[in-house]
Amino acid sequence: MLILLFYIGNIMYTIKCEKIREIAPMVVLKDIPHTPDFFAGYFNYRGIIVPVIDLCQLVQGRACEMRLSTRIILVDYKGKNDTSHPLGLIAERVTETVRKPEDAFVLPDIRSEQAPYLGGIVMEKKKMIQYIDLDLLPNCINFLPGGD
Amino acid sequence: MKKLSGQSEISSRQPVENCWKRIGVWGNEEPRCPKLDEVIHCRNCDVFTQGGRNLLERNLPEEYKNEWTEVMAAKKEEALPGTVSVVIFRIEDEWLAIRTQVFAEIIDPDSLRGHSLPHRKNPVLIGVVNVHGDIQLCVSLSELLGIENAVKKDWKDQKLMMVVNTDAGRWVFPVNEILGIYHVYPHIFQNVPVTVAKAQSTYTKGIFNWKDKHVAFLDDDLLFYSLIRNVQ
Numbered sequence: 344m345l346i347l348l349f350y351i352g353n354i355m356y357t358i359k360c361e362k363i364r365e366i367a368p369m370v371v372l373k374d375i376p377h378t379p380d381f382f383a384g385y386f387n388y389r390g391i392i393v394p395v396i397d398l399c400q401l402v403q404g405r406a407c408e409m410r411l412s413t414r415i416i417l418v419d420y421k422g423k424n425d426t427s428h429p430l431g432l433i434a435e436r437v438t439e440t441v442r443k444p445e446d447a448f449v450l451p452d453i454r455s456e457q458a459p460y461l462g463g464i465v466m467e468k469k470k471m472i473q474y475i476d477l478d479l480l481p482n483c484i485n486f487l488p489g490g491d
Numbered sequence: 492m493k494k495l496s497g498q499s500e501i502s503s504r505q506p507v508e509n510c511w512k513r514i515g516v517w518g519n520e521e522p523r524c525p526k527l528d529e530v531i532h533c534r535n536c537d538v539f540t541q542g543g544r545n546l547l548e549r550n551l552p553e554e555y556k557n558e559w560t561e562v563m564a565a566k567k568e569e570a571l572p573g574t575v576s577v578v579i580f581r582i583e584d585e586w587l588a589i590r591t592q593v594f595a596e597i598i599d600p601d602s603l604r605g606h607s608l609p610h611r612k613n614p615v616l617i618g619v620v621n622v623h624g625d626i627q628l629c630v631s632l633s634e635l636l637g638i639e640n641a642v643k644k645d646w647k648d649q650k651l652m653m654v655v656n657t658d659a660g661r662w663v664f665p666v667n668e669i670l671g672i673y674h675v676y677p678h679i680f681q682n683v684p685v686t687v688a689k690a691q692s693t694y695t696k697g698i699f700n701w702k703d704k705h706v707a708f709l710d711d712d713l714l715f716y717s718l719i720r721n722v723q
Binding site: 371386411436 | 547550555557
């Protein structure tokens with residue numbers, strides 16, 4: 344299975360590529376007032392309005408550094424009634440993908456109450472990388488369409 | 492303040508190491524890089540990969556976000572399915588097209604050293620030319636296809652040299668103008684009228700209209716086959 348590696352600060356995270364629609368460069372986003380800090384704004388993606396979340400802000404409480412390698416990962420997530428919604432995730436150093444067998448994904452028993460979407464672990468060269476579970480992410484960010 | 496701290500982090504991260512230009516495959520300093528034994532070529536080496544990655548750790552250039560915002564907001568132009576990619580060019584008064592797959596490049600004839608071949612009376616074979624250090628045969632498509640010259644010209648006066656790649660080697664031939672690479676639908680190809688007796692029609696797979704021009708789509712397999720026969 345192909346996974347995308349990226350960074351939030353100095354820590355590497357990953358996401359499964361099967362959920363990814365496109366990796367877009369950083370663009371100007373439409374800022375919406377009175378939304379949480381991690382909500383970066385709306386992205387005009389080929390005429391579709393896509394909400395974009397700043398993963399650095401969500402996980403570490405500071406905005407992503409604006410570098411060439413900072414990109415928007417466009418994903419599709421399943422909301423209520425199995426409807427699919429596009430979502431953008433800003434992350435740093437989005438430059439690499441690797442292949443991993445299915446059994447490299449481990450789900451530990453411990454789950455963070457605050458961030459259950461960061462539960463799983465992938466082993467890569469003896470390093471542990473947390474992967475972002477897209478099925479759980481929208482529920483944690485309850486203002487997204489299709490969340491609970 | 493945050494931005495400043497980010498920049499200092501970058502500059503401290505990269506004491507720009509370009510070992511590949513010194514002791515790697517793009518350099519010739521001794522002693523050679525010890526890692527080369529293992530990785531064979533610098534492009535397989537972590538240090539080289541990291542060097543490339545560091546290039547992406549620069550701050551966003553001005554206008555970068557604005558430009559990409561426009562690109563991403565536009566509808567995606569998808570390659571039309573079932574089209575043929577062709578290069579359209581002109582020889583004398585005739586507009587011709589050839590598959591893009593065989594097209595290699597366009598060269599300014601001023602930068603070419605050409606040489607005629609003595610004791611060769613074949614009008615199709617113009618001579619040999621030096622293309623990037625390789626000697627290639629230069630042929631005249633207008634002679635082969637029987638395109639009549641509006642004005643008789645010496646081949647050195649042609650504006651452009653077109654290079655094509657085939658399984659049987661490279662060919663260079665003069666053309667007067669290049670329109671560019673275009674996608675055309677195969678269904679707009681029309682058959683060549685059977686009454687046309689010119690040699691050109693043999694090499695033409697079909698004729699299509701491009702804007703206000705009639706373009707003959709050349710059968711490259713047959714064309715290069717007969718070129719080989721012709722110059723032997």
